[in-house]
Amino acid sequence: MAGNTFGNRFRVTTFGESHGDAIGGVIDGCPAGIELDLVAVQRELDRRKPGQSKIVTQRKEADEVRFLSGIFEGKTTGTPIGFIIENTNSKSKDYDHIKDIYRPSHADYVYDKKYGHRDHRGGGRSSARETACRVVAGAIAKQVLGKLSITAFVSSVGEIKVTAPYTELDFNEIENNPVRCADPLIAKQMEQLIKEVKKDGDSIGGTITCVIQGVPVGLGEPVFDRLDAELAKAMIGINAVKGVEFGLGFEATRMKGSEHNDEILPNGLTKTNNAGGIVGGISNGMDIYFRVAFKPTATLMKDQLSINTQNEVVTVQGKGRHDACVLPRAVPIVEAMAAIVMLDMYIEQYGKLKM
Amino acid sequence: MAGNTFGNRFRVTTFGESHGDAIGGVIDGCPAGIELDLVAVQRELDRRKPGQSKIVTQRKEADEVRFLSGIFEGKTTGTPIGFIIENTNSKSKDYDHIKDIYRPSHADYVYDKKYGHRDHRGGGRSSARETACRVVAGAIAKQVLGKLSITAFVSSVGEIKVTAPYTELDFNEIENNPVRCADPLIAKQMEQLIKEVKKDGDSIGGTITCVIQGVPVGLGEPVFDRLDAELAKAMIGINAVKGVEFGLGFEATRMKGSEHNDEILPNGLTKTNNAGGIVGGISNGMDIYFRVAFKPTATLMKDQLSINTQNEVVTVQGKGRHDACVLPRAVPIVEAMAAIVMLDMYIEQYGKLKM
Amino acid sequence: MAGNTFGNRFRVTTFGESHGDAIGGVIDGCPAGIELDLVAVQRELDRRKPGQSKIVTQRKEADEVRFLSGIFEGKTTGTPIGFIIENTNSKSKDYDHIKDIYRPSHADYVYDKKYGHRDHRGGGRSSARETACRVVAGAIAKQVLGKLSITAFVSSVGEIKVTAPYTELDFNEIENNPVRCADPLIAKQMEQLIKEVKKDGDSIGGTITCVIQGVPVGLGEPVFDRLDAELAKAMIGINAVKGVEFGLGFEATRMKGSEHNDEILPNGLTKTNNAGGIVGGISNGMDIYFRVAFKPTATLMKDQLSINTQNEVVTVQGKGRHDACVLPRAVPIVEAMAAIVMLDMYIEQYGKLKM
């Protein structure tokens, strides 16, 4: 364990700081012979990149991925796929004012204590910029998975939430609004809220719901490497995530067994899907769905009290370009991590030759 | 990855089916030279065992652990600690009526589909009986961790919940009531609810809150093996768990950054602890706290519809001896898994010689 | 990494000290639905056990394996196979004279320095007794592998060696002589040498050759987890092993490329097999063969100088019951570790469902 590799059979290792030369990664264990659509990979990156709409940060980062290995004549070779994303617009000067300051609810303080020193520019390694690498790996995983579909959308921002079950939503609406909410009317309200919060120099949290369809029965390796346990690790491992729940989740804690149990039908599927498609840590053939909790962005455009490296009280100034709400940009990250887990577990169960 | 090992530096591998000869495990990576209190280990097992009070299952299982290696003259030797718990009261006849039946919301169906056949007796490998092995490993981890304290308690059963923050609770109350709730008045109500549900042949869910105190700054290995991500995997990996949230968790999704951010004080601690002691995946020296969601027990004392191995609709009879609410017995399991994660991360950061 | 687990997809974890209560292990990742011949497993253990012939140690150890889980109705269930071998004849009194002594070329000294204290009885964890657990796992791996055949034999003892290539030997002879040499005439000479050495209270080294036949093309995971690299780790990990060579091995270092290269024939096989069946870390469909070097047993029936735990010079007395030559008993260990590696790599390449 050294912290920067995720997955076992399909595994991604990432590197790179927010304002270093480049970020990048290595994808190992990708099955051979898969025709990759690299334009589709870039498209996923574009869904995560800054400046894509008015409600996200206006920083300019090209986020162009360059593949260095593992692909030959358009197909994966089964050897590791190395890639980099150059940091073209890294105004590290922008961060001089926080060089010796520990920002509240950021990782500055813990990185300094853990490692002794840190690259403070833009959050360094703890910056969410690193997740671009996960999006690259996830986009490839999605393509390998083929018929499985993995769809995430913003299901709440602050108090505004989608109340309809996902089965009643039209996923085609997700990319039609800047919030990436599957309900267009709710999306409008969310957009409005984000704009208000932004105007105040504040930020706001929310939830993302992820739905995985077309999953075969049998994915997941109990008793520890359960499908839901791996998904939970993947989700909590995303910057700003503070919770995850599968199926009815916390709501199930208030229910009786007679209400919650899912009756099994003659075709092996279940009448209800309160479990969210995973039983005993193994997929049961129903849709997998789970909800991920994001805290509000730690960076504010307001002054805050904190300390510096000399343990003196200082005022952290609110300046720079940041997201008042990270959720719209986090949607492709949730999908990416879900795809990595699903492919990892798929190869574990079926082998890498069965793609 | 083969599923039955948890941890990297301090790692536990478990084996055993509910009604096989024995369950057991191997603890590898335990630091050498630690004096172990084996009576305390057995005490933790007793907190998990059936028949301990009127509100849990009345099955009789001795759950006596026998250590086979890795301990010499009362101290750990640094070599693997092997242990077994014989299954003394395994009435497998009790399970003949479910031999060919897939019980609703149990893992019968997915195990059969994944592995081709299964030991159906008492749930076989998917039985929560396996968690006794985790409790053994966790009890040892707790002792190695020394000054760190790890305390879990039942914080809700159905709609009845502890409303006071954990800081206002007296943890000494936890073992004073059969529910293992830290609030004695709420405990009474929970006990009453469990009894009613039991009388109806039904079951009920709930939540367990876990608090870890005395944690040094710096535990956790970003970007993937974050402390919270590992804890999340550990918790979701417990039978019947459907969700986990750290600090304010889902509540944080409804907050603004200006409300949620934790101001850092000159001593490095934070004024509030909305983050729950983990920032950027690394412990920040504050108390770690998180909440775990348990669905209601799948086994009911009521008849339910399901299918058999021939895909025919059948009635699953409600009989046997089961828990109407698993939470009181799950408290030591949550603590055990938390202890395993904390020790694993502690060794990762400080090495195995620093105990 | 905690040291006591071998393998990734098919993995064995062992525990136990020479004179503790029991040794044992957990086999995780064994494919489900395999009918196991447990008598054949015990037969492999009997090939390793003490007292089986006049040229090995006359200690009496029953070495009876008891399986605790993972097997139901005669077939593997895909869940972990736990097993123990009780230590029935552990005369730890026999070892009181070495309690405070570091025996030459034994691991006593390094264990004490590494772990701070150790179970000194019979070598404790560093005893070759632990390899019985590997034999159990290997015997199961052999059965899962089915058509692959893995055959080891003693190819030299001291200066006496088999000169014929393995292709000219009759492997049926191996179990017909106590040395486990595939050449019956050479076996006689080896037996004679071992008896002489034993009479002198001395010990002698030797080599074991292992041949794996029926291997499909494509096993091995370059660039690091090559088939030969994994076999090398497995072999050097056996007690007393000091070297390993694949194909022509060290002899190849004295050759020219035009002599050494193996011409590829239209059927994909090679005219010669100087490479020993592995090219670029991947099996090429030819027989795999390699040779393992065992140093002479460290325990002598002669007095030797060494030091005690107070760093004082002492005489280590030569007494007890030991092997003058470990090679006959090491043959099943070499086969077992080879089988574990081959199955691990087989599952990696073909998946666990293809057995």
Add this chain to the structure above:
Amino acid sequence: MAGNTFGNRFRVTTFGESHGDAIGGVIDGCPAGIELDLVAVQRELDRRKPGQSKIVTQRKEADEVRFLSGIFEGKTTGTPIGFIIENTNSKSKDYDHIKDIYRPSHADYVYDKKYGHRDHRGGGRSSARETACRVVAGAIAKQVLGKLSITAFVSSVGEIKVTAPYTELDFNEIENNPVRCADPLIAKQMEQLIKEVKKDGDSIGGTITCVIQGVPVGLGEPVFDRLDAELAKAMIGINAVKGVEFGLGFEATRMKGSEHNDEILPNGLTKTNNAGGIVGGISNGMDIYFRVAFKPTATLMKDQLSINTQNEVVTVQGKGRHDACVLPRAVPIVEAMAAIVMLDMYIEQYGKLKM
């Protein structure tokens, strides 16, 4: 396991094909706060690069490493160190004649069978060019290890070998001759032999001896992850390596225990060092030394028979620029892999904070 990561605590993941855009890697788990001498890293790469002397291949490759992350203000940050080496002089046209041909004793055939298709240019992933990435990681490991010294030299080429024990050699001579032999007179003979072999269009094998000095007692994680077992895996994982032996190695197989045992002295060191510094898989404080066997280079400047992808017999033409003897360039690779193993084991034992 996906094959392209080596190490556990200090781990390197490599990517890249011989004639792709770039090769590179990620070093994860490097302790923080280490001042790195990047010029020294490049110097190690230069010892491996083509064209450095008349006896190695005359291909021109700049092999300039570019670090992308993990280093800030000259010091390691504890975060992953990403790096790339661009492939500047990749004349892939040179390889058109082998596009559909499986060269004898190369990995062409097995890669095609394993992965279904391959990047044939210059050997693709199976090219020794990949080892440049290992040299980068090893050069960093060496610097972190500080006082430990790791020295490799060519100890034989064909029949010509260094006969003096390493303790009588002057390691300063190694870089004074193009063969990298520690004995200048033997070096001359080796150089002459390599030139003759080259003139014939042939190639020649040899051995490299590696000596590690200043090793503390206690490195190595038995029973499987022994120090020698990990070194063996590392060495056999180097292209063209067919054998490895520790201490006296195969010579020990011909010895008696009374000759081979190393008497322990009052200072804990041993009178002789036949074991090569590792006992029971753990370093004992003596020099570690081992010998690595390299087969002759597979590529010849002579015509050879083989088959093409249509299984037809073809003549493989001898053309291009290749090494008649890889050993001089392999010396830094052996050192690099040894350094990676030593640091990995060092962190495992002492933790990452004790550097």
